[in-house]
Amino acid sequence: MAANAATEELELIEVGGGGGPRDAGFGRDDGGAPLIPQRIYFTGIWLALAAILMFFMGLTSSFVVRKGLSGDWVAFSFPRILWLNTAVLLASSLTIERARRALLRNELAGFRRWWRITTGLGLGFLAGQVIAWQELAAAGVYIASNPSSSFFYLLTAAHGIHLLGGLGALLWVGGRSASAYVRATPFTAVTVSSIYWHFMDGLWVFLVLLLFLGR
Amino acid sequence: MAAHAHPVVHEAPKGFIRKYIFSTDHKIIGIQYYLLALVSVFIGIILSLLMRLHLIAPTIDLPWFGQMTPEQYLALMTMHGTIMVFFVLTTAPQSGFGNYFLPIQIGAPDMAFPRLNMLSFWVTFAALIVMLAAFFVAGGPGGVAGGAPISGWTAYTPLSAIGPIAGPGLGMGQTLWILSLALFAGASLMGALNFITTTLDLRTKGMSLMRMPLTVWAWFVTAILALLGFAVLLGAGILLLLDRTAGTSFFVPAGLVVTDTQIPHKGGSPLLWQHLFWFFGHPEVYIAILPGMGVTSHILSTFSRKPIFGYRAMVYAIFAIALLGLSVWGHHMFVSGMSPYSALAFSLLTMSIGVPSAIKTFNWIGTLWGGQIRLTTAMLFAIGFVSLFVTGGLSGLFLAQPTVDLPLHDTYFVVGHFHMIMGVAAIFGIFAATYFWFPKMFGRFLNERIGKIHFWITFIGVYAIFMPMHFIGIFGHPRRYADTTAVQFLAQLDPVHTFMTVAAFITGAAQLLFLFNFFWGLWKGEKASDINPWKATSLEWTVPSPPPHDNFQGRFPTVYRGPYEYSVPGAAEDYTPQTAPDTGQPASRH
Numbered sequence: 106m107a108a109n110a111a112t113e114e115l116e117l118i119e120v121g122g123g124g125g126p127r128d129a130g131f132g133r134d135d136g137g138a139p140l141i142p143q144r145i146y147f148t149g150i151w152l153a154l155a156a157i158l159m160f161f162m163g164l165t166s167s168f169v170v171r172k173g174l175s176g177d178w179v180a181f182s183f184p185r186i187l188w189l190n191t192a193v194l195l196a197s198s199l200t201i202e203r204a205r206r207a208l209l210r211n212e213l214a215g216f217r218r219w220w221r222i223t224t225g226l227g228l229g230f231l232a233g234q235v236i237a238w239q240e241l242a243a244a245g246v247y248i249a250s251n252p253s254s255s256f257f258y259l260l261t262a263a264h265g266i267h268l269l270g271g272l273g274a275l276l277w278v279g280g281r282s283a284s285a286y287v288r289a290t291p292f293t294a295v296t297v298s299s300i301y302w303h304f305m306d307g308l309w310v311f312l313v314l315l316l317f318l319g320r
Numbered sequence: 321m322a323a324h325a326h327p328v329v330h331e332a333p334k335g336f337i338r339k340y341i342f343s344t345d346h347k348i349i350g351i352q353y354y355l356l357a358l359v360s361v362f363i364g365i366i367l368s369l370l371m372r373l374h375l376i377a378p379t380i381d382l383p384w385f386g387q388m389t390p391e392q393y394l395a396l397m398t399m400h401g402t403i404m405v406f407f408v409l410t411t412a413p414q415s416g417f418g419n420y421f422l423p424i425q426i427g428a429p430d431m432a433f434p435r436l437n438m439l440s441f442w443v444t445f446a447a448l449i450v451m452l453a454a455f456f457v458a459g460g461p462g463g464v465a466g467g468a469p470i471s472g473w474t475a476y477t478p479l480s481a482i483g484p485i486a487g488p489g490l491g492m493g494q495t496l497w498i499l500s501l502a503l504f505a506g507a508s509l510m511g512a513l514n515f516i517t518t519t520l521d522l523r524t525k526g527m528s529l530m531r532m533p534l535t536v537w538a539w540f541v542t543a544i545l546a547l548l549g550f551a552v553l554l555g556a557g558i559l560l561l562l563d564r565t566a567g568t569s570f571f572v573p574a575g576l577v578v579t580d581t582q583i584p585h586k587g588g589s590p591l592l593w594q595h596l597f598w599f600f601g602h603p604e605v606y607i608a609i610l611p612g613m614g615v616t617s618h619i620l621s622t623f624s625r626k627p628i629f630g631y632r633a634m635v636y637a638i639f640a641i642a643l644l645g646l647s648v649w650g651h652h653m654f655v656s657g658m659s660p661y662s663a664l665a666f667s668l669l670t671m672s673i674g675v676p677s678a679i680k681t682f683n684w685i686g687t688l689w690g691g692q693i694r695l696t697t698a699m700l701f702a703i704g705f706v707s708l709f710v711t712g713g714l715s716g717l718f719l720a721q722p723t724v725d726l727p728l729h730d731t732y733f734v735v736g737h738f739h740m741i742m743g744v745a746a747i748f749g750i751f752a753a754t755y756f757w758f759p760k761m762f763g764r765f766l767n768e769r770i771g772k773i774h775f776w777i778t779f780i781g782v783y784a785i786f787m788p789m790h791f792i793g794i795f796g797h798p799r800r801y802a803d804t805t806a807v808q809f810l811a812q813l814d815p816v817h818t819f820m821t822v823a824a825f826i827t828g829a830a831q832l833l834f835l836f837n838f839f840w841g842l843w844k845g846e847k848a849s850d851i852n853p854w855k856a857t858s859l860e861w862t863v864p865s866p867p868p869h870d871n872f873q874g875r876f877p878t879v880y881r882g883p884y885e886y887s888v889p890g891a892a893e894d895y896t897p898q899t900a901p902d903t904g905q906p907a908s909r910h
Contacts, residue, residue, distance in 0.1 A: 141522065145432040148517040152547060156509050159551035163596060167559060170592050171570060177587035249567030252587065259562065 143293045150297045154304050157267060161308060164263065165315060168256050172319060179251045180320045184240045190233035191313050197226035198306040201275075201299050208295055216295075217279070223302070224275045227268065234265055253320050260312050268305050274298040332869035342442075344434035345869060349441050350420030351761065356441075356448060357412035357750075360403050362835075363452075365828050367400040370464060372821040376814070378803040385464040391488045393802035394472075395465035398489075399455070401473030402497065405604065406504050407448050409742065412750045413611035414546070415444070415511055418539040420761060422515060424860040425533050427524025427877050429870040432517040436510050443507035451500035460489035469494040472800070474601065477571035477593040481563040482583050495564060498557050505554040508546050515543035524859075526879035530635070531898065533858045533883040534628060537635050538614025541642045542607050548646065549603040556596035563588070591656055598649035605742050606645040609709075610638060612749020613680060616702045618883075619752050620684055622856045623699040624691025625894050627884040629683040637676035637683075644673045654722045655729045663722040670720035677713055681706065692887075692894075696854075697771030701752035704779045705745055711783075712741025715790060730800075733793025736786045744782040751778075751834070759853055763865040764845030770837045774830055781827030788816050855895045858883045862899055 172178050204219035238261070241247075241254065248258040278294050333339050340348060373380065374388045381387055388396075419437065423430055431437045454460075460467030469489040471480040475497065484491035519540040523532070532540075559570045569585030571593045576583040621628040628634060650658060650666035684706050693699070715737040719725045728734060751774075758766045792813050797804070804810045852861040859879070863871055877899045885896040 141429075141432075145517050145521045148520055149433060149513055152513045152516055156513070156547050156551040159548050160555050163552035163555035163599070164559075167555070167570065167592055167596065170589060170595070174589050174592075175574075175587035177574065248562070249569075252569065255562070255566075255568040255570065259558070259568075263558075 146293050146297050147300075150300050154301070157304075157308075161260075161263070161312070164256075164260060168260075168315065168319060171252050171256070175252065177251070178253055181241065181246045181251065181254050181257070182244065183317055183320060184237040186233050186237050186240065187313055187317075190230050190237070191309065193226050193233060194230045194306050194309050197223050197230065198303050200226060201302050205295055205299050208292060220275065220279050220295075224272065224279055227272045227275060227302075231265060231268065231272070234261055237261070257316055257320070260316060264305070264309055264312055267308075271298065271301050271305050274301065342438060344430070344438045346419050346423050346431045346434065346437060347761075347867065347871075349437050350416050350418070352441050353411050353419060353444070354416035356445060357408045357416055358835075358838075360407035360411070360448065361747075362831070364400050364404040364408060365831060367396045367403070369824060369828050371396050371400065372824045374802060375804075376818050376821045378805060382464060388463060388802075389461060390802035391461035391470055392463045392465040394470035394800070395461045395468035395489050395493075397800065398470055398472050398497075399451075399465075399468050402451065402501075404743065405473055405608070406501070407444075407451070409608035409746045410504075410508065410546075410604070411444065413615070413746060413753070414515075414539060414542050414607065415440070415508075417535075417615070417750075417753045417757065418515060418542075418611060419511075421757065421860055422536055422539050423518060423522070424863065424867060424871050425536050425858050425883075426519065426522060426527050427859050427872065427879065428518060428522035429872065429876075431514045432522055433514050437514050440507045440510040440514070443503055443510070447500045447503035447507060450496050450503060454489070454493040454496040454500075457492040457496065459484055459491040460493045462488070465489070467493040469497050471497075474594075474597055475560070476597075477560065477563070477590045478573060478576055478583075478588070479578070481560055481571045481588075481593075482576070482578060482585070483564055485578055485581060485583075495561070498561050498564075502554055502557040502561070505550040505557065508550045509554070512543040512546035512550070515539055516547065519543075524876050524879060527898075530632070531879055531882050533614075534617040534631070534634055534638075535611070535614040537638055538610045538612075538617075541638045542610045545603040545607050545610075545642050545645065549600040549607065552596060553600035556593065556600070559596070560593065591653070594653050594656060595649070598652045602649040602652065603642075603645050605738075606642055608742050608746045609749070610642070612705055612746045612752075613638065613709075615749050615753045615756070616684065616705045617680075617687075618858070619698050619702040619756050620687045620706075621884045621886060622756075622854055623694045623696055623702075624688050625694075625886045626687055626691040627882075627886055629686030629689075630679070631882065631884065633679055634683055637679045640676035641673060641680075644669055644676070648673065651720055651725070654725045660722070667720055667722055671717060674713070674717060677709075681710055681713075696755070697766070697768055697775055698752050698756035700772065700775045700779075701748050701755060704775065705748040705752060707779075708740055708745040708748055708782070711787075712737060712739075712745055716741060727796075728793060730798055731793035732789040732797045732799050735799050736789030736793060739786045739789070740782075744786070748778075751775075754838075756854070757860075758841060758845075759848035760860055760865045760867070762842055762845075763848050764841055764843075765848055765853070766837050766841040766845060770833055774833045774837065777830035777833075778827055781823055781830060784823035785820050785827060788820055792816055852897075855893070857885055857895050857897050859898055862897060 200219050201223040204216050204223060207213075207215035207219060238258070241257070246254045248255055274294070275298060278298055281294075333343070333345075339345075343349060343352075370382070370388070371393060374393055379387060419431070454468045455466035457467035461470060467489055469475070469480070470487050471490060471494060475494070479486040480490065480494055482490075483494075519532075519536060523529075559568075562568045563571050563585070567585070569588040571590055572583060572585035572588040573590060574586035574588075576585070617628050617634055648666055648670040650662060651670045654663055654666075688703075715733070719728060719734065719737060755766055755771055758764070793799075795813065797810055797813055805814075848865050851863065851865055854861070859877055860867070862877060863873075879898045880901055881896060881898055883898055885891075885898075887894045888896050
């Protein structure tokens, strides 16, 4: 798991300290102020992803129940650009991983290049999603047209908003000064953003299959 | 990578706004949550008293508002339930006391994400404002209820999904209600994330999981439930909002005719809402009650001068209750026409919650058994919690069986049951915690004499209000009815209603005693000069009252033992703080 690899690089920020096995607490022998371990950010992101997963599983159950119970479900023509978007997002997972590994090897230029490419691919994906919506709207398929389209708009929008949050993180990390990358904290930000980004990627693959096969 | 050698002590923020309003200090945020709950609980009480008054005198003219209509009664019921469940029972025990004491009890300087913590509070605050705004919009039942919705705290579809045509308050009032819950859910998710991370990652040296006070275990497990439950409520709220505003039909069935109008939606499933809502709603019951269990364990041990009986069993029981609590939502839907096989599964799972609940009760009594019991006000409320938990829990076993639930479901029996267990038991947990921790939070004691009067009136009062509800429920008295005076067979229950209403007003008035005690205690209460007035063992009693900005003044404790080492044979005193080294002697902290 990415988190385990990341937690091994236990970095410390100034108010924190730490180390030691996870179940033994994190204080120091001399009774000084404890150092807050960087692993809080990894714990935090995994918990956030657990909540996001529950949110989407709730909507997925609704999808299954709503489709199974009703006789009014009508399939719509699936915008083909969604497959391109999927490819773009999958590619962005590869590029963000390249960026992260470049940073691990201390190759700042490589990190910045791949990070920018990832950001671009993320923006491209969102633009593609908007085009898919426009295609559907042009064909007269709106959110209220049919439960199939309701779920399509709802799930793509919910995923898009979450991805927008990830894009915000990418822009924030990418906007930091070059010297900041070599310090400990931004590396955590890079890894935490990547974990989130990969999750959004996997989630999209699940959603696009659900929407395509279940339409 | 670099572990910095010099520890950095948190500097306390200066200036009123940063220190008390937009504070990132978990203690201030805890107090903010507590005060939010305090305001909310009195609003909730006033709404309930108005309802009780209406039940015995339906034609009485209220000052300014005139006679209450049935729709207004339903709106008051909706807002009473919603405000109490979310802004009191979810807010005070978990977000209030949990925020204040979880970091201190595990030896941390603050929550893991202080700014996120501040954001959770202010989003909760916004949620309360949006909820209360429903009183002031147009299109409601009017009078004392203003624009509030009439759909109950569960907002069952389809009537909650189709707008104003379904009834008063179901236009703008209902929309605000959903928005408020969505905000509340978001805030709770942020809070839960913070609680879990803090517990996992910020424990001080020596504070292993099995040395954590049971309060911390309860807040931790509650946070897990909140993380899983509120995420689903948020999704459900969005679906409902789309049905109301975007013309979708997730919940509205085909062919629905309301007030002679064909509703244009089609094909949705009203039961889907119930499943989603109760998937959150049942864990919500445990979100309200688990922190009270933690506080009760903590206080019973402290004032019995005995270790908690079966610490590990208590921890496992909390987990068992939470785990089972996630899989029993269907017992709220036995009357929805579900398959008897599903009902059987939900029923068996529900009744199995009786096992960990009985373990907890047994261990509480085992803790009290043979102890040197000190009947402080906090102790009285903790014992009261056990009493109410047993009473409310036992009626739960009745309702867990579909065949018994069917006739009782829409009667006062259910009202009596959930008020006992989820309402007043949890409230007793809040009171116990307040009397116990007040000297630590504010450096002054609450008055014990007033506290004990408050306890006895409240304890007898809540039994007087809610026990008769079980009996009139078995008799067949339906719940949610604004006025049953015209129903002949219920007329003989009028004296019972009068009794409950009088009891409610007396109990409500006793809460003014608490309010007086609280504010008098803040400024005029006896000073808590001893940092450990109860001679307790956990870490919050090793720091000044109130604790400084980073809790431990830069000297973070090392923990050597579990949290309930009372009356250890051979020890010099009858309590051994968690920070006492392994000599068996209590550490001097003065």
